[in-house]
Amino acid sequence: MPDTSNQKALIIGAGIAGIASAIRLAVKGFKVEVFEANNYPGGKLAEIVQNGFRFDTGPSLFTMPQYVDELFTLAGEKPDASFTYRKLDLVCRYFYPDGTQLDASNDAKKFSAEIGLKTNDQPEIIKNYLKNSSRIYGITNHVFLEKSLHRLKTYLNWQTLKSVLRLPQIDAFRSMHRANNAFFTDKKLVQYADRFATYNGSNPYKAPATLNVIPHLEQHFGAYFPNGGIYQITLALVALAERLGVKFHYNSPVEKIILEKNEVKGVKSAKFGFVAADIIISNVDVYFTYKKLLSDYPKLTPKRVLQQERSSSALIFYWGISKQFPQLDLHNIFFSGDYQQEFEHIWKQKNISSDPTIYLNISSKYEAKDAPQGCENWFTMINVPSNQGQDWDELIAEARKNIIKKLSDALGEDISELIVCESILDPRSIESKTSSYQGSLYGNSSNSQFAAFLRHSNKSSKVKNLFFCGGSVHPGGGIPLALLSAKIVSDWISDL
Numbered sequence: 001m002p003d004t005s006n007q008k009a010l011i012i013g014a015g016i017a018g019i020a021s022a023i024r025l026a027v028k029g030f031k032v033e034v035f036e037a038n039n040y041p042g043g044k045l046a047e048i049v050q051n052g053f054r055f056d057t058g059p060s061l062f063t064m065p066q067y068v069d070e071l072f073t074l075a076g077e078k079p080d081a082s083f084t085y086r087k088l089d090l091v092c093r094y095f096y097p098d099g100t101q102l103d104a105s106n107d108a109k110k111f112s113a114e115i116g117l118k119t120n121d122q123p124e125i126i127k128n129y130l131k132n133s134s135r136i137y138g139i140t141n142h143v144f145l146e147k148s149l150h151r152l153k154t155y156l157n158w159q160t161l162k163s164v165l166r167l168p169q170i171d172a173f174r175s176m177h178r179a180n181n182a183f184f185t186d187k188k189l190v191q192y193a194d195r196f197a198t199y200n201g202s203n204p205y206k207a208p209a210t211l212n213v214i215p216h217l218e219q220h221f222g223a224y225f226p227n228g229g230i231y232q233i234t235l236a237l238v239a240l241a242e243r244l245g246v247k248f249h250y251n252s253p254v255e256k257i258i259l260e261k262n263e264v265k266g267v268k269s270a271k272f273g274f275v276a277a278d279i280i281i282s283n284v285d286v287y288f289t290y291k292k293l294l295s296d297y298p299k300l301t302p303k304r305v306l307q308q309e310r311s312s313s314a315l316i317f318y319w320g321i322s323k324q325f326p327q328l329d330l331h332n333i334f335f336s337g338d339y340q341q342e343f344e345h346i347w348k349q350k351n352i353s354s355d356p357t358i359y360l361n362i363s364s365k366y367e368a369k370d371a372p373q374g375c376e377n378w379f380t381m382i383n384v385p386s387n388q389g390q391d392w393d394e395l396i397a398e399a400r401k402n403i404i405k406k407l408s409d410a411l412g413e414d415i416s417e418l419i420v421c422e423s424i425l426d427p428r429s430i431e432s433k434t435s436s437y438q439g440s441l442y443g444n445s446s447n448s449q450f451a452a453f454l455r456h457s458n459k460s461s462k463v464k465n466l467f468f469c470g471g472s473v474h475p476g477g478g479i480p481l482a483l484l485s486a487k488i489v490s491d492w493i494s495d496l
Helices: 016-027 066-074 108-118 124-145 158-165 176-183 187-200 209-219 231-243 286-293 339-349 392-411 427-434 479-494
Strands: 008-012 031-035 047-050 053-056 085-087 090-095 101-105 223-226 247-249 254-259 264-269 273-276 279-282 313-321 331-334 358-361 376-384 419-425 466-468
Touching (some): 008 264, 016 031, 016 066, 016 279, 047 419, 053 376, 066 231, 066 479, 101 108, 108 124, 176 209, 187 209, 231 247, 264 279, 313 427, 331 392, 376 392
Parallel strands (some): 008 279, 279 466
Antiparallel strands (some): 047 053, 085 223, 264 273, 313 376
């Protein structure tokens, strides 16, 4: 790679992928500036502080911490000097409508014993299921996750060839639900396994069984809790980037990407005017990158990519609760009674089931200062459709009543009497705060076996030195994949 000491890289958006890209390019010697429309970094990975309660606003499950550690190592620092975390013994606690409580322990033997005790399946069944998940990971990881699918170079090596020869083993031609229904006889475990489709905003009744790779990340590599909460990932990486000389400009939306003869020249900023650049990386949703930032160049718009089905969104209530519940843990799931009907509402009817599955995250279980003494901070989330003009005020009001009733029934106490403060995030505000088209959390859905290949590339095929990172492009959404998108961009730039 040529000398980069006099080259400037501009990154649009200070989401986790944008921050990681800034670190990687700064290490390579680029002068890096990051333009962020909000007055804070992190994108979806942000926080709310209200009435003495602190809430992580977006991603709440932390897996694959090695991808964060790697950024410190690249910068010549020891990761644990700036960012620490602990491994969870209990990955998640599941509550079923019939009163069954299933604890997914990080310890495979404990989890197997739990299944043997509380379900109608044999303990060994989960071992076979996770073994299958591990096999899919081994085939797909180095090709589909860590490398670009849009480069000939990716396919010209022995490792890729081995993976291609094993593609029939990734189970791409039947749905997750069909595969899980074949694995388990107990419908509780089928529902447990189907839930992993929601990790990338998809429908288990349509998404390929290849997505059964996801449990491997959680159960094999483990789930973790960053000391100080999930937002510490953002804060620690921004601080690292600044130590490397990266400049962050907040309250600084970019209006346009400026091109000349299909090569990037810089950006137009309301605050700074024209800012020249040799490299531009957009961490903005690819839809808005084309529709807004590149709107002067309509011939560049990849219409088929932008017309693909978007992932689901979320409705989140951030509740300060004036009581502690010892029966709850950090990650809790309260399942619906009819999972298929719930997904029918999300994907066909474009509304919300009256009995939604509820994800309840309580970081004060591990970080006491996140809530006043004797209280808990509840991140209460359900999966909902992306924003397509629904009457969200009505949907939110009805969902709030149903969620409170469901949790009150399950916990034996009227939750409405315990809510002392509330903030709400819905598809409309997700779109406005994070520039995620339709409020979708993961860009395009993965409801087809070809979804991985249909995601937008990390490099423009039409514009020289224009790159893309974040959840709306390859390899997908969530903290680990967003960080990997930054790595793919960095590797591509190294080969220029």
